[in-house]
Amino acid sequence: MSDSVKPADVGLIGLAVMGKNLALNIADHGFNIAVFNRTTAVMQEFIRENSSTPGQLTGCETLPLFLATLKKPRVIIILVKAGPAIDTVVSQLLAAGLEKDDLVIDAGNSLWTDTIRREKQYSTQLKFFGSGVSGGELGARFGPSLMPGGDPAAWKHLEPIWRAIAAKVDPKTGQPIPGAAPGKPVTGGVPCTAYLGPDGAGHYVKMVHNGIEYVDMQLISEAYYLLKHLLKLNPAELGDIFAQWNQGDLDSYLIEITADILRQRDPVKPRKFLVDMVLDAAGQKGTGKWTAGSALDMGVPANSIAEAVFARCMSALKEERVSAARQLKGSKPARVSGKTSIIEAVRQALYCSKICAYAQGFQLMRQAQEEYHWTFDFGTIASIWRGGCIIRARFLQKITQAYSRNPALTNLMLDPYFKKALAKGQRQWRQVASLAIQQGIAAPAFLSALAYYDGYRAAVSPANLIQAQRDYFGAHTYERLDAARGEFFHLDWPHPQRPQHQTTGA
Ligand code: NBP
Numbered sequence: 001m002s003d004s005v006k007p008a009d010v011g012l013i014g015l016a017v018m019g020k021n022l023a024l025n026i027a028d029h030g031f032n033i034a035v036f037n038r039t040t041a042v043m044q045e046f047i048r049e050n051s052s053t054p055g056q057l058t059g060c061e062t063l064p065l066f067l068a069t070l071k072k073p074r075v076i077i078i079l080v081k082a083g084p085a086i087d088t089v090v091s092q093l094l095a096a097g098l099e100k101d102d103l104v105i106d107a108g109n110s111l112w113t114d115t116i117r118r119e120k121q122y123s124t125q126l127k128f129f130g131s132g133v134s135g136g137e138l139g140a141r142f143g144p145s146l147m148p149g150g151d152p153a154a155w156k157h158l159e160p161i162w163r164a165i166a167a168k169v170d171p172k173t174g175q176p177i178p179g180a181a182p183g184k185p186v187t188g189g190v191p192c193t194a195y196l197g198p199d200g201a202g203h204y205v206k207m208v209h210n211g212i213e214y215v216d217m218q219l220i221s222e223a224y225y226l227l228k229h230l231l232k233l234n235p236a237e238l239g240d241i242f243a244q245w246n247q248g249d250l251d252s253y254l255i256e257i258t259a260d261i262l263r264q265r266d267p268v269k270p271r272k273f274l275v276d277m278v279l280d281a282a283g284q285k286g287t288g289k290w291t292a293g294s295a296l297d298m299g300v301p302a303n304s305i306a307e308a309v310f311a312r313c314m315s316a317l318k319e320e321r322v323s324a325a326r327q328l329k330g331s332k333p334a335r336v337s338g339k340t341s342i343i344e345a346v347r348q349a350l351y352c353s354k355i356c357a358y359a360q361g362f363q364l365m366r367q368a369q370e371e372y373h374w375t376f377d378f379g380t381i382a383s384i385w386r387g388g389c390i391i392r393a394r395f396l397q398k399i400t401q402a403y404s405r406n407p408a409l410t411n412l413m414l415d416p417y418f419k420k421a422l423a424k425g426q427r428q429w430r431q432v433a434s435l436a437i438q439q440g441i442a443a444p445a446f447l448s449a450l451a452y453y454d455g456y457r458a459a460v461s462p463a464n465l466i467q468a469q470r471d472y473f474g475a476h477t478y479e480r481l482d483a484a485r486g487e488f489f490h491l492d493w494p495h496p497q498r499p500q501h502q503t504t505g506a
Contacts, residue, residue, distance in 0.1 A: 008034035008058055008069050010161055011076040013089055014108075015046050018133065019079035021140035022107070022165070024053060028185045029164040032056040034069040038080075053183070063096035073101040075157050079133075082108040086118070094125055103127045103154045109287055112200030112207060116372070119150060119199045127154040130199070132206020134389035135167065142180035143167030145389035146193035147209070149202025155195045166191040167388025174397030176387035192388045196381065197374040204294075204368055205381055208361045211291025213254075213391050214284075214308035215357035218445040220258050223350045226432065229333040229441055230342055235273035239263035241343055249351055249421075252393030282312040291364070298367045301455070302360040304353070307448040314442075330440035342435075348425035349432035353449035355422060358399060359412040360452065379403030413456065422453065 008031075012023045015037040023046075026033050033056070037043040040061050047059035060066035067074065076098075078089050086106050093104065104126050106115065115130035122128045129150035133140060146166045148155060168177045168189030177189040196202050224238055233241075239262030246255045266272040288309040295302035314321075336342060362378055369376045382399035385391055402415035412418055433450050436443035455461065470476035477488040492498060 006032050006056065007071045008032045008056075009071060009075070010034075011036065011060075011066055011070045011074060013037070013066075013076065013078045013093075014080035015042050016079070016081075017137050018107075018140050019077075020046055021137055022077065022079060022133065022144070023057065024050060024182070025141055025143070025165045025185075026161060027053050027057050028183055029161075031161060031164070032058070034058045034060050034066055036060045036063060036066040063092055067093070067097050072099070073103060073127075073157065074098070075103050075105070075161070077105045077107050079107050082110045083114075086110060086114070090118070090122060090126070090128070098126055100124070100126060103129055103157050105129045105131055105148075105150075105158060106203075107131045107133045109206065109210070109285070110203050111290060112204040112372075115149070115200040115203045127151055129154045129158065130201075130203045131158075131162070132202050132209065134206065134209055134385075134391075136390065139167065139388050139390075143176075143186060143192070143388050145209075145384050145387065145392070147196055147202045147205045147384065148193065149196045149200060149205070150198060152195065152198070159195070162193045163191040166193040166384075167392075168192070169383075169387040174383070174386045174400060175394070176392060190383070192384045192386060194377075194380045194384050197369075197376065200372065201374045201376070204372070204374075205365065205376075207287050207290050207294070208364055208368075209385060209389060209391060210287035211302070211305040211308075211364070212357055212361040214288035214291070214312070215304045215360075215445055215449075216252075216254050216354065216391055218308040218311050219350055219353050219357065219449075220254055222436075222443045222446050223346050224258070224262070226436060226441060226443060227343065227346055230336045230435060230439065231339055232335050235262040235275050245347055245350075248347075249395065250347065250354075250393075252395065253390060254393075279318065280315055281318045282315045284309070284312050288312070291361075294368065295360075295364055298364070298371060300360075300364050300367045301452065302364050303448045303452055304357045304445055305360055305364075307444040308357075311442075311444050331438060333439045333441055336435065336439075345428035345431050348428040349446055352422055352425040352429045352453070353446050354395065355413060355418050356449035356452045357445075358395075359418075362399075362412050377403075377407070378409070379407060411456065413453065426453070 010026060010031055011034045012019055013036045015035060023033055023035050035043060035057060043059045047057060050057055058069055060069055078086060080086065080089055090104060110130060119128045132147035133144050135144035143166055146162050148158065148162060168186045168191055169175060170177055171190050177186050180186045196205050227233055227238055227241065239259045242255055242262060243259035246259060262275055264274045266274045266277045292302065292306040292309050295305060365376055379400050382396050382403060386396045386400065398417055399412065402412060402417060403409060405415065409415055413422060429450060433447055436446060467478045471478050471490055472493045475490055477490045479485060479487060480489055
């Protein structure tokens, strides 16, 4: 290190979309930052392009040089492709001289069980820490939502940086404070980050955030598609509806960008709207699937999250769908009357379904904390999602308030505010669900959210019959309504191949 270069406060490895933008955000906040990338040319170009950055950026061509540039104990953020690349980078850092007190933060979308494993595996060699980062390119650049989890002692070193670079919200309204620009970060406000718990807690919360994001996007797409077909509206008209919705309860980043997207003309064929030219096959990187998988593993009903993942899988079957459309009959979507009331009904259906999606995400975290011995503060989780992240929304202030009213809330739907919202919107929600069914329009997220609501509020379900069937064919036993929970019975069910039958305790 030359004498003119001050030791760096923090290092960052991985200069793709997220790493570059997070590095600039960190530099904007007055931290000296050293950066390294596997492909040196990427690092060199990044340094060249940002030579006028007010903060100090130091590009390092080798890992030994990178380590030598950092203050001790070193604080190193890794933003490389999630998966084996994390272990590769850690091994390379160890080979280059990383020390026991140094902190390595995996800020990518890593599977939480990998983070649990890595923290244990590297515990004698370094301090491994996980943190979710949400907000995409612009969030990383001007203020993301940061979801850290790991050793609390390690958090002390990271906390000042994370609090500085995170998105900020107004303490009274919970609304994001806008206006950050290169070299001019937002000052004041409440940072959208908080320590969430040990080992994989941060990455688990980030994963659930993404699972909710899948449903949010699916619900918005279903609302768009229903309005398009029921009211025969063009994308610009639909964009205006979403822009109007963004002024009320649905105010959120995803609704805002939806309005922008719908109004966008195609740059290739300007007479067309771009959305009409985009192929209807949605990709996925796996965090939605992980969320649904975790729900299945723990037995938590998160049907809308799973439906949102399956809807993307269905969308990907483009060629099969095109062929099936010619062969399978359904009712044809027809124009319906009452434009204003249909728009309002879809808005209510969207809001009610969104409540169910978030309820499922929080239920999942509630169960995960039992499973992994974490203690989540759900109000804090909701509060750090109010700004910076993809699911940021006015609605998250309501969730923050719900958990501050009752931190032990059994289900978000039971909070007085949300109970009222569901009661108010449910007639129109059911109307929209019926319309979708009658008109043959697939609306899996709307319908699954409604099924979640109706299933959760059903004091009596049809599972008595399932359990009786299980006992019939597999002697799996059943509990009785007139006996204590945990007391099991079995019947030798009458069947020609099973001569005698009787009820027995089991
Ligand atoms: P990518 O996930 O596309 O990863 C590209 C970076 O990883 C490049 O810097 C590449 O170096 C580096 N890399 C790879 Br690939 N394999 C490596 C290895 N074995 N050793 C060292 N470096 C390696 O980047 P991203 O989109 O910026 O995302 C980074 C992380 O943040 C991911 O976990 C992602 O899931 C998460 N995330 C992304 C977003 C988003 O909007 N993109 C949002 C939130 C979270 P190279 O230049 O030499 O190829």
